[in-house]
Amino acid sequence: xxxLLGMNCNVPTDIVFSFTGFAMRGGHTDxxxxxxxxxxxxxxxxxxxxxxxxxxxxxxxxxxxxxxIKSRNVIAHIRKATQGQVALENCHPFVRELWGRYWVFAHxxxxxxxxxxxxxxxxxxxxxxSERAFCFILQELRRRFGDSAPPLDALRAAxxxxxxxxxxxxxxxxxLSDGAALYVHCSTNLHYVxxxxxxxxxxxxxxDVSVDFSQVxxxxxxxxxxxxxxxxxxxxxxxxxxxxxKVFVDGMPA
Amino acid sequence: xxxLLGMNCNVPTDIVFSFTGFAMRGGHTDxxxxxxxxxxxxxxxxxxxxxxxxxxxxxxxxxxxxxxIKSRNVIAHIRKATQGQVALENCHPFVRELWGRYWVFAHxxxxxxxxxxxxxxxxxxxxxxSERAFCFILQELRRRFGDSAPPLDALRAAxxxxxxxxxxxxxxxxxLSDGAALYVHCSTNLHYVxxxxxxxxxxxxxxDVSVDFSQVxxxxxxxxxxxxxxxxxxxxxxxxxxxxxKVFVDGMPA
Numbered sequence: 155x156x157x158l159l160g161m162n163c164n165v166p167t168d169i170v171f172s173f174t175g176f177a178m179r180g181g182h183t184d185x186x187x188x189x190x191x192x193x194x195x196x197x198x199x200x201x202x203x204x205x206x207x208x209x210x211x212x213x214x215x216x217x218x219x220x221x222x223i224k225s226r227n228v229i230a231h232i233r234k235a236t237q238g239q240v241a242l243e244n245c246h247p248f249v250r251e252l253w254g255r256y257w258v259f260a261h262x263x264x265x266x267x268x269x270x271x272x273x274x275x276x277x278x279x280x281x282x283x284s285e286r287a288f289c290f291i292l293q294e295l296r297r298r299f300g301d302s303a304p305p306l307d308a309l310r311a312a313x314x315x316x317x318x319x320x321x322x323x324x325x326x327x328x329x330l331s332d333g334a335a336l337y338v339h340c341s342t343n344l345h346y347v348x349x350x351x352x353x354x355x356x357x358x359x360x361x362d363v364s365v366d367f368s369q370v371x372x373x374x375x376x377x378x379x380x381x382x383x384x385x386x387x388x389x390x391x392x393x394x395x396x397x398x399x400k401v402f403v404d405g406m407p408a
Numbered sequence: 409x410x411x412l413l414g415m416n417c418n419v420p421t422d423i424v425f426s427f428t429g430f431a432m433r434g435g436h437t438d439x440x441x442x443x444x445x446x447x448x449x450x451x452x453x454x455x456x457x458x459x460x461x462x463x464x465x466x467x468x469x470x471x472x473x474x475x476x477i478k479s480r481n482v483i484a485h486i487r488k489a490t491q492g493q494v495a496l497e498n499c500h501p502f503v504r505e506l507w508g509r510y511w512v513f514a515h516x517x518x519x520x521x522x523x524x525x526x527x528x529x530x531x532x533x534x535x536x537x538s539e540r541a542f543c544f545i546l547q548e549l550r551r552r553f554g555d556s557a558p559p560l561d562a563l564r565a566a567x568x569x570x571x572x573x574x575x576x577x578x579x580x581x582x583x584l585s586d587g588a589a590l591y592v593h594c595s596t597n598l599h600y601v602x603x604x605x606x607x608x609x610x611x612x613x614x615x616d617v618s619v620d621f622s623q624v625x626x627x628x629x630x631x632x633x634x635x636x637x638x639x640x641x642x643x644x645x646x647x648x649x650x651x652x653x654k655v656f657v658d659g660m661p662a
Contacts, residue, residue, distance in 0.1 A: 213475045249503070
């Protein structure tokens with residue numbers, strides 16, 4: 155299995171603190187050493203970093219920890235291969251374009267007998283069940299809504315149905331973003347916390363690092379962090395219910 | 409205008425030497441400071457780095473100069489904005505998927521009254537003429553060849569026709585790769601060199617850096633470097649003819 159990390163904010167925020175703890179699980183405090191990746195929306199653009207090395211050994215992960223890229227929507231993933239060999243094309247998150255915007259997707263879980271008919275508009279490059287699910291989702295969104303994006307509520311409803319159908323094949327914890335919202339589906343294991351005023355000091359579970367968020371935020375900032383296992387010991391994380399799809403907009407569940 | 413750098417090799421090779429000289433033009437020895445980007449194929453996967461900062465000021469460019477990512481096909485670009493604001497979504501190279509493989513594209517030039525009909529399968533995210541041209545090319549390839557990739561010769565012929573049509577709108581120096589071959593079209597200004605046995609010492613024009621390739625290669629290695637302006641003073645660069653489309657495979661023009 156893998157681990158997922160997502161961030162959704164009302165102002166561009168860096169993910170250095172959370173990523174630092176998360177990356178420790180890529181071969182150090184946990185055994186997810188078959189590659190990793192992270193994607194940051196920046197305006198309509200995406201910065202996409204993937205590496206088939208363990209996150210703890212990756213020079214690119216080192217850069218991410220040093221370089222405070224600010225973003226309102228981030229998805230990161232550390233991989234323990236279940237389907238698909240260890241190769242760059244099998245590293246999450248995956249990126250595709252639909253309706254003139256980029257979509258970013260990452261998945262934790264394992265899908266059995268999942269071979270949806272793909273019409274060619276979105277086709278997997280690698281060999282994971284995850285990328286197949288991503289291509290299927292985008293194809294179905296385009297099939298339902300045609301050439302332009304529907305309102306958020308319609309998208310949420312469609313994604314709920316699609317996630318439910320895919321989850322019939324196995325574990326489907328997933329994160330998906332188009333840069334405007336972060337859609338999160340839970341099959342088994344996901345938690346989130348909303349950081350907002352009054353901000354407190356948070357302490358990582360995986361490494362001896364603390365940050366006093368009141369020193370680096372304004373009272374209007376709001377940040378939702380969603381992750382497989384809670385990253386801090388002294389914050390209250392909310393566990394997702396199995397089968398739940400949540401949409402995060404402007405740093406909170408919408 | 410912008411500058412382009414491409415590399416095509418018969419074995420995975422790092423581009424640190426050439427990129428070091430090229431990146432100097434991103435705000436130092438030249439004025440291309442409106443962002444930059446580079447994409448490396450690694451198997452079927454792509455590592456894609458873009459930054460709207462000048463290449464000389466970018467921590468990501470620093471990483472590329474330090475971290476020898478090995479690849480058989482690389483495309484890099486430094487931008488001086490002509491159309492489209494300075495923003496991440498307007499940084500080249502652009503990446504899309506067609507036929508279950510990634511395609512990488514970068515363009516130097518300026519297209520006037522270029523507004524091809526796009527059917528929605530590939531739609532620009534940013535506002536550049538370049539990304540519009542890329543979407544048009546992929547759409548036309550899919551329209552001509554359907555759901556599976558044709559042989560190289562058919563692709564070459566189709567790309568020659570498409571590049572010719574696009575170049576009617578202005579300057580269209582471009583590089584395109586699907587990870588198997590590097591397609592290069594010249595309107596005005598492109599040069600290439602093939603490095604092969606016996607290897608010599610090359611000296612950058614833009615910075616006081618030399619490398620003795622005989623120390624870092626095997627006799628079987630072959631590397632083609634394609635660039636807007638020659639990167640070295642002591643190698644023999646071949647200038648492209650206007651209107652020429654060349655395909656590089658295994659480190660040489662095919």
